[in-house]
Amino acid sequence: MTERQTVMVVDDDPSIVELLRDFLENDGFLAVTACDAEEALEKFRQDEPQCVLLDIMMPGQSGFELCRTLRETSDVPILFLSARGGDVDKIRGLGLGADDYIVKTASPGEVVARVKAVLRRYRPSRPHVPPMLQAGRLSLDFAARAVYADGRELPLTPKEYDLLRLFCENPRQVFTYEQLLDRFWDGVGDKHTVRVHIARLREKIEIDPERPRYLANVWGVGYRFEAKP
Secondary structure, eight states, X not given: OOOOOEEEEEOSOHHHHHHHHHHHHHTTOEEEEESSHHHHHHHHHHXXXXXXXXXXXXXXXXXXXXXXXXXXXXXXXXXXXXXOOOHHHXXXXXXXXOSEEEETTSOHHXXXXXXXXXXXXXXXXXXXXXXXXXXXXXXXXTTTTEEEETTEEOOOOHHHHHHHHHHHXXXXXXXXXXXXXXXXXXXXXXXXXXXXXXXXXXXXHXXXXXXXXXXXXXXXXXXXXXXXX
């Protein structure tokens, strides 16, 4: 008997999630659902789906950001399912490593057919476990997306982890406010958006957030990471 494949549906619209789950399960798939990126990451590690159907516009982390995060550790097929049908979004989604881009005007039957098509083409690569990275008293476990300070795991949000990883992998490189907004907020927001998130991250990783050892200000420009990994 063939083992049923698991497809994860990530969308904040319950009606779309329920409809796709029904069509997938009627076609023999197991369906796992999530309403935002944080829940999706947790269930992705727990259920190890063979395919991901991913909305773009979600509360918190966008589908583009989630796709980038998943591609750091996995090559499972990812299909964007979005109300946005413009070429710019399609090009960006495919450029981030998605295998297909489906506009939500498509019927559920067509969505399932395209899931089957990418799964037929998919040949999993050999598992790759990313290394640990040490930066002073901080340790980053890329496979677990976990950060430790002096051996104690820190309660970072997905965006805080992604910010810290970027800085740790590029010590002494200055990242401007504009670069960080474009990378983590799709260009939406201002300097205050970045400052708030950096302040929260400092509270978790610094011994004295008022005198940061790791995330240094480059006044008027942005930030850089001072500790060499």
